[in-house]
Amino acid sequence: MQPDTGLKTLQTPALVLDEAKMNANIARLARHAETLGVSLRPHLKTAKSVDVAGRLLTGGNGPATVSTLAEAEVFAAAGISDILYAVGIAPQKLDRVLALRDAGCDLTIILDSEEQARAVAEASAKSGGPIPSLIEIDSDGHRGGVQPDDDATLLAIGRILYGCGSLRGVLTHAGESYNVSGAEAHADFAERERLAVVTAAERLRADGLPCPIVSVGSTPTAHAARDLTGVTEVRAGVYVFFDLVMAGIGVCQPEDIAISVLATVIGHQRARGWVLVDAGWMAMSRDRGTAPQKVDQGYGLVCDENGTIIPDLVVSQANQEHGVIMVRPGSSGVAPDLPVGTRLRILPNHACATAAQYDRYHVVPADGGSMAVWPRFGGW
Amino acid sequence: MQPDTGLKTLQTPALVLDEAKMNANIARLARHAETLGVSLRPHLKTAKSVDVAGRLLTGGNGPATVSTLAEAEVFAAAGISDILYAVGIAPQKLDRVLALRDAGCDLTIILDSEEQARAVAEASAKSGGPIPSLIEIDSDGHRGGVQPDDDATLLAIGRILYGCGSLRGVLTHAGESYNVSGAEAHADFAERERLAVVTAAERLRADGLPCPIVSVGSTPTAHAARDLTGVTEVRAGVYVFFDLVMAGIGVCQPEDIAISVLATVIGHQRARGWVLVDAGWMAMSRDRGTAPQKVDQGYGLVCDENGTIIPDLVVSQANQEHGVIMVRPGSSGVAPDLPVGTRLRILPNHACATAAQYDRYHVVPADGGSMAVWPRFGGW
Numbered sequence: 001m002q003p004d005t006g007l008k009t010l011q012t013p014a015l016v017l018d019e020a021k022m023n024a025n026i027a028r029l030a031r032h033a034e035t036l037g038v039s040l041r042p043h044l045k046t047a048k049s050v051d052v053a054g055r056l057l058t059g060g061n062g063p064a065t066v067s068t069l070a071e072a073e074v075f076a077a078a079g080i081s082d083i084l085y086a087v088g089i090a091p092q093k094l095d096r097v098l099a100l101r102d103a104g105c106d107l108t109i110i111l112d113s114e115e116q117a118r119a120v121a122e123a124s125a126k127s128g129g130p131i132p133s134l135i136e137i138d139s140d141g142h143r144g145g146v147q148p149d150d151d152a153t154l155l156a157i158g159r160i161l162y163g164c165g166s167l168r169g170v171l172t173h174a175g176e177s178y179n180v181s182g183a184e185a186h187a188d189f190a191e192r193e194r195l196a197v198v199t200a201a202e203r204l205r206a207d208g209l210p211c212p213i214v215s216v217g218s219t220p221t222a223h224a225a226r227d228l229t230g231v232t233e234v235r236a237g238v239y240v241f242f243d244l245v246m247a248g249i250g251v252c253q254p255e256d257i258a259i260s261v262l263a264t265v266i267g268h269q270r271a272r273g274w275v276l277v278d279a280g281w282m283a284m285s286r287d288r289g290t291a292p293q294k295v296d297q298g299y300g301l302v303c304d305e306n307g308t309i310i311p312d313l314v315v316s317q318a319n320q321e322h323g324v325i326m327v328r329p330g331s332s333g334v335a336p337d338l339p340v341g342t343r344l345r346i347l348p349n350h351a352c353a354t355a356a357q358y359d360r361y362h363v364v365p366a367d368g369g370s371m372a373v374w375p376r377f378g379g380w
Numbered sequence: 381m382q383p384d385t386g387l388k389t390l391q392t393p394a395l396v397l398d399e400a401k402m403n404a405n406i407a408r409l410a411r412h413a414e415t416l417g418v419s420l421r422p423h424l425k426t427a428k429s430v431d432v433a434g435r436l437l438t439g440g441n442g443p444a445t446v447s448t449l450a451e452a453e454v455f456a457a458a459g460i461s462d463i464l465y466a467v468g469i470a471p472q473k474l475d476r477v478l479a480l481r482d483a484g485c486d487l488t489i490i491l492d493s494e495e496q497a498r499a500v501a502e503a504s505a506k507s508g509g510p511i512p513s514l515i516e517i518d519s520d521g522h523r524g525g526v527q528p529d530d531d532a533t534l535l536a537i538g539r540i541l542y543g544c545g546s547l548r549g550v551l552t553h554a555g556e557s558y559n560v561s562g563a564e565a566h567a568d569f570a571e572r573e574r575l576a577v578v579t580a581a582e583r584l585r586a587d588g589l590p591c592p593i594v595s596v597g598s599t600p601t602a603h604a605a606r607d608l609t610g611v612t613e614v615r616a617g618v619y620v621f622f623d624l625v626m627a628g629i630g631v632c633q634p635e636d637i638a639i640s641v642l643a644t645v646i647g648h649q650r651a652r653g654w655v656l657v658d659a660g661w662m663a664m665s666r667d668r669g670t671a672p673q674k675v676d677q678g679y680g681l682v683c684d685e686n687g688t689i690i691p692d693l694v695v696s697q698a699n700q701e702h703g704v705i706m707v708r709p710g711s712s713g714v715a716p717d718l719p720v721g722t723r724l725r726i727l728p729n730h731a732c733a734t735a736a737q738y739d740r741y742h743v744v745p746a747d748g749g750s751m752a753v754w755p756r757f758g759g760w
Contacts, residue, residue: 087658088656116646143697143702283760317523340471341470
């Protein structure tokens with residue numbers, strides 16, 4: 001790798017982060033959460049960066065959400081002490097959970113079955129301290145969670161967790177909200193999230209079980225929610241950067257997207273209207289999240305080197321290290337002349353997936369100063 | 381990360397490499413290349429591992445192909461001294477190319493335009509040493525390359541490169557061979573590759589230009605080629621591990637696939653026939669390369685912990701850290717009972733994409749000894 005002396009000399013492909021856009025995205029949801037009167041628990045899985053976490057977590061040490069124990073370990077080591085690991089727990093991972101708790105991190109886990117609850121009870125008994133757990137509720141048929149009408153399972157899990165001092169509350173995530181467009185539709189999913197967890201919390205409490213945490217969230221529902229009565233915290237992740245999928249369902253504008261992939265033109269197939277760049281799927285990820293949307297952005301929407309969108313120019317195909325840029329099929333647009341060596345920036349379909357292809361962010365600072373490098377980690 | 385004490389205690393998800401299968405895949409193509417009388421120049425982009433390269437390159441120090449300069453730098457530092465960087469060169473990358481050549485690596489680049497050739501001539505003149513270059517030929521409309529009937533461009537590039545001592549030969553890659561099935565169809569593409577480069581080489585030579593290297597290759601065509609008269613070397617990459625895409629077009633059997641993702645069951649949605657595992661698209665990649673094939677393998681085909689395929693059980697959906705396993709739609713198969721905590725291995729659609737999600741291989745050694753960890757790198 002070459003030294004980082006600014007956009008003009010960066011080797012490509014490289015991941016560029018526009019700090020001013022990120023700050024605006026962070027501030028927007030923080031304001032909305034304040035209006036709703038709920039705590040915001042940002043999901044750090046998108047950025048996987050201690051530097052970004054420092055800007056997301058205004059309190060400094062939490063609350064935060066993570067998707068892997070590797071994230072929990074890195075962020076706990078960086079001083080974040082209130083972390084929710086929001087993927088159903090495998091019993092084999094409880095040792096690492098306990099090690100983090102022993103090291104002073106208030107790590108909470110989630111689960112949706114009696115067998116997991118029993119594993120937590122065993123581990124809690126063995127370790128001498130309860131492992132705080134949330135019961136996952138399936139509010140929209142997206143993936144895990146107790147069915148909202150399955151009181152028997154909810155209460156059975158609740159009793160096991162209560163018995164070992166581990167019952168901390170309920171949680172849901174409306175992943176299906178990504179598949180509908182517009183604030184109205186997202187507000188409906190937000191209300192569905194709220195109803196599912198508030199109802200579950202009431203059932204637990206009616207059975208004499210405590211339920212202090214009532215957690216909801218996804219980026220679309222967090223932004224669209226109008227009333228979160230009964231909810232104590234809201235989670236969201238991808239909003240820190242935003243992406244074309246979020247723009248496609250109306251949660252943001254393409255201009256709000258804070259990360260892009262810097263690429264260089266390496267060739268042409270002029271008869272086919274193709275411009276080849278050195279950003280293929282390794283640089284963009286294989287994510288095609290806009291394919292089922294109204295506007296298919298291919299593997300990404302192309303901007304000039306300064307980040308200004310070139311209308312209707314997309315990465316339409318991708319090999320491992322080759323991207324094929326062309327005017328979006330059906331558009332009457334014309335591609336500008338882009339000689340070999342031209343540098344472009346490409347907005348990603350899915351920020352979590354694209355960022356995961358890199359080990360660092362090249363940051364264009366909000367204060368206009370010289371560029372910074374923020375490390376990024378992966379793994380489990 | 382926990383210490384690696386064998387499959388039973390590995391934290392999941394993790395990338396497992398079956399060394400015996402890999403060795404068989406390596407030996408198979410080496411034998412075929414020997415029969416055809418051509419040199420084999422393995423592509424190291426799939427494995428990105430010095431340990432794997434050591435087994436692929438029987439000569440020890442080359443010849444090899446790479447897809448990034450980061451690969452060239454790592455492998456050159458590991459002693460590999462004959463490397464082809466097989467992505468069209470960006471002029472901004474010539475400094476790194478020269479640095480590698482100055483350090484003693486015989487690095488060759490590829491290009492397909494006069495503007496690139498002029499940039500090479502300038503850099504060669506400035507550095508006092510020619511940069512060996514191959515002219516890329518487009519044999520199948522897949523991505524880059526001079527059109528096979530465009531003699532004017534071919535000769536113009538050839539003359540510029542010859543003028544600076546950089547002309548080393550011609551190259552093509554039949555990427556479209558991935559989209560057809562069966563040895564017959566792949567053999568047709570192999571012949572198309574051969575004809576394109578042999579014809580281009582003859583045109584250059586007829587113009588008095590040297591063309592010592594005539595390079596072809598893709599995994600399907602390398603295995604299916606019947607006659608490579610006039611060709612000097614064949615390239616292939618993914619064959620080292622193979623994957624479901626290659627199995628789907630008949631280049632290998634699913635049982636030949638040498639890498640798999642070890643995952644753990646974390647939940648169920650029994651009414652929907654879902655088994656949830658901790659391997660989502662972050663663990664498998666977003667690659668859906670089997671989607672257009674006859675048998676859609678979802679995000680991967682499921683095996684038991686020992687690597688035995690469970691028929692028709694696939695990862696049908698994936699979130700970032702959640703995979704949803706179910707019986708393939710349309711199959712009459714029944715999923716076995718897979719309680720929370722069950723460990724499974726998942727064969728990938730695309731080995732290059734899945735392996736890229738990891739920083740190490742957990743190797744089941746061919747000699748039956750204890751497991752090893754081989755590091756893996758990424759970046760550019």
